[in-house]
Amino acid sequence: MVDLYYIEDDPNIALAVKEYLEHKNFHVTICATLAKARQHIKDHVPACVLLDWNMPDGRGDDLCQWIRSHWKDLPVIFLTVRGNSTDIVSGFKSGADDYVVKPFELEVLYSRLLAVLRRTGNVADQYLSCDGIRIDQNLHAVFCNSEEVFLSTAEYQLLLYLMQHKGKTVTREKILEQVWDVNGSYVNNNTLTVTMKRLRDKLSQPACLKTIRSVGYRMEDTI
Amino acid sequence: MVDLYYIEDDPNIALAVKEYLEHKNFHVTICATLAKARQHIKDHVPACVLLDWNMPDGRGDDLCQWIRSHWKDLPVIFLTVRGNSTDIVSGFKSGADDYVVKPFELEVLYSRLLAVLRRTGNVADQYLSCDGIRIDQNLHAVFCNSEEVFLSTAEYQLLLYLMQHKGKTVTREKILEQVWDVNGSYVNNNTLTVTMKRLRDKLSQPACLKTIRSVGYRMEDTI
DNA sequence: ACAAAAATGACAAGTTGGTGACAGAATTTT
């Protein structure tokens, strides 16, 4: 499921768009203020941000610039009534990827959204984080307290799987199946334990990576 | 100088757009038929294609699909009078990156063009740099700490590709595809490794050029 | 205290990328 944030203060429009896009198999979170949007994005970075210009607590282009400065690859599409050239140009100047003028046809929005997502090549969950550990899937890089850590393929896959299921306990069997057993080959059960140890060593024994005895492991925010 | 092809049969519009964009430091080639466009693209792939829908010898969306099937990363922007939702949706379906309805403001086209180029990484930058390494695409020259370095064609292409994707991990496959395999010819996987070694030697083993084991390479500023 | 589960250290086999050498192709010089 692809995550979208829709920053919009008019609940009617917001809900109509949300409903339409959820039919198209997106997961849409509505943010009614810029402050809430910032909060949400910091918490979890979506695949794309849809952004209204006029918000009760500020201007959309400020948020767009803020997004651009922190997440270069996170696409932003303006959705706004402000349709004259000057507005459009300044929207793009603030770092937008597309600009759609209200009122718009939902299917046009959908087409433009797909085009933007195709172009940015973003996998769902491009940015994942837990405590001080961060993955940027486009960069294929892992950071631990802002220092880049170089993981082997198996370690990277394992960490990715755990972070994609942050907050949930994942069983050893499930992990083995997903990270190793993809095409039916058998691996020793201890392989997981060993790879986990190697991962923990490289991430300096993170507290957010817990062992759930006789079940599996769980990654979760502790701070 | 960034190359654009503008596929348009109306010489008045074509020349107006060409003149405006050349002021903005693009190099615009006008193609009055789809056949000519195909020819030109096969001959030299531009940074972006601007495309009219109705052409004397066929439909723009056919060309767009053809481009998309051969050059996945070459962006296409429709410029057309056909402005209803159905047209726009089918334009995007054929693989467009943006769709601008005539008549349009030239500066809006410019903004959208920049946004598309930024996203595809076919950056308009004539000068690319990373740490002490600089490329001047006009001069076709490379400098390492202000000393000119003479690269062979393959080395230059490789460096250019890496610098155009500065900050991203590019896979070995992607590099081979882009720098060598352009028209489907096979090259040994080790060719990349060897060319990379030669490049590194000439650039005195730059720290900004990292190997990401079992993925590819990444160029990024380290200072 | 006990048994089960997980962590750990060590190791051998397997990958992967870096390296020097070489020969044919392409380009430049004579």
Added chain:
DNA sequence: AAAATTCTGTCACCAACTTGTCATTTTTGT
């Protein structure tokens, strides 16, 4: 046109890293 030079792809080999496994120790829950 011939010779010299440079470029390019390939190969064999090496070093570094990765990975799965085992034997052993430590931790954990009861």
